[in-house]
Amino acid sequence: MKPFQFAGAVVLVVGVVLLWFAWHASQAPLDQLSNALTGRFTNETMWYCMAGVAAVVGGGWFALGGRRG
Secondary structure, eight states: OOHHHHHHHHHHHHHHHHHHHHHHHHTSHHHHHHHHHHSSOOHHHHHHHHHHHHHHHHHHHHHTTSSOO
16 A cells, blocks of 8 residues: 555545544534524534545545555
8 A cells, every 4th residue: 555545544534533523513412502593513513524524535535546656
């Protein structure tokens, strides 16, 4: 496995963990109340979600051979 592919796999795993944190945070009572009253989740939950998606996409791209050569 090339170094970029290994780093991509690590970032992919970190992204999955961040998405798990986002899901877990969105199930918290305070976050549920915020979503019910404002129609949005809290900033912390949204940051976990955005960072997780970015890490999964970027890490998956590198892990699947985004940089050849």
